[in-house]
Amino acid sequence: xxxxxxxGRFLTSWGEGLFTRAxxxxxxxxxxxxxxxxxxxxxxxxxxxxxxxxxxxLPGRPAPFMSGRPFNRCTHTALSPEGDLYVSDGYGNAAVHxxxxxxxxxxxxxxxxxxxxxxxxxxxxxxxEAGLVYVADRESHRIQIFDGxxxxxxxxxxxxxxxxxxxxxxxCPCCYVGELGPQLPVNQAFPNLGPRISVLDMQGKPLSRxxxxxxxxxxxxxxxxxxxxSRGDLYVGEVSFTAWPxxxxxxxxxxxxxxxxxxxxxLG
Numbered sequence: 001x002x003x004x005x006x007x008g009r010f011l012t013s014w015g016e017g018l019f020t021r022a023x024x025x026x027x028x029x030x031x032x033x034x035x036x037x038x039x040x041x042x043x044x045x046x047x048x049x050x051x052x053x054x055x056x057x058l059p060g061r062p063a064p065f066m067s068g069r070p071f072n073r074c075t076h077t078a079l080s081p082e083g084d085l086y087v088s089d090g091y092g093n094a095a096v097h098x099x100x101x102x103x104x105x106x107x108x109x110x111x112x113x114x115x116x117x118x119x120x121x122x123x124x125x126x127x128x129e130a131g132l133v134y135v136a137d138r139e140s141h142r143i144q145i146f147d148g149x150x151x152x153x154x155x156x157x158x159x160x161x162x163x164x165x166x167x168x169x170x171x172c173p174c175c176y177v178g179e180l181g182p183q184l185p186v187n188q189a190f191p192n193l194g195p196r197i198s199v200l201d202m203q204g205k206p207l208s209r210x211x212x213x214x215x216x217x218x219x220x221x222x223x224x225x226x227x228x229x230s231r232g233d234l235y236v237g238e239v240s241f242t243a244w245p246x247x248x249x250x251x252x253x254x255x256x257x258x259x260x261x262x263x264x265x266x267l268g
Contacts, residue, residue: 001035001050006229008263014050020060024076024088024124024225038073038091056085056103062092068108070097078125078133080148086125086133094119096135096150109150114140116152124165124225126175128202134175136162143177143204156204160193164226164236174207175200178223178236181213183246195220197236213247215240215259221247232266 001015001022015022021039028034032053033046042057056070063069072092077085084106085099095110096119110119124136132153133146143156143165164178179194187193196211197220211220222243226236240258245251 001033018052026077026079028079034077034079034085036074036077036087038075041071041074043074043077043085043087054103056099065092066094066112068093068095068111070105070108075122076124078127080127080131081129082131084148086127088122088125088135090119090122094122096122096125096133096146098148107150116155117144117150123163126165126167128167134165134167136165136177138163138180156200158204158206159198163224166226166228168228173201175202176226176228176234178226180222188247195223197223197226197234221258234264234266236262236264
């Protein structure tokens, strides 16, 4: 875990040797961190200083591939208003798991597929103030919406490979979505598909979209996670190192590195 101030200055780090493949981060209303590690199939509750308070899952012991049981390469965690936990289990499973605040497993739902309640790589998950659960069903190009029992409440299909979601604290009038671009050689250069950021209202209607492929201002290689702070500023994390060869004929990233984090200041 690496901690920066608002200007991007390094403050501290912790967790060296703890995480196998740090993948998802959710900060609760009490400032506790829920760290999803798809490399060792766990979710850890940590203090801001790095003390581990709870571990859900068995480190290094994945559930069988596509079994629907927790976890096989889990991707992200979200808290409901009541404090329940929802975990998207997407790289080696096609499921969402619900846990009580004390870590007791309550229920799971989902299976591979493209129908309602089925998933093709559930990659990110958030809850709104009413307790609805939003899942970025990435490779099905949609965001599915569920109640707290896994019942399907709707879907938004006007997104392209939604990878990252963010809803603000309290009543939030919009949902921020990080979308990946095409990955096949035949359509990599297609415009208006991403990589980009979309801002949707809570009915799924686009309010704003920006981003094209590249490393300039307002451009992206591969938006993978995002967050909005209390001032409305947007932070976008990218898996640029992984994406670079795809867009450069298989060539490795440059020795000086590739940009992986951008900040956008909200105007108005």
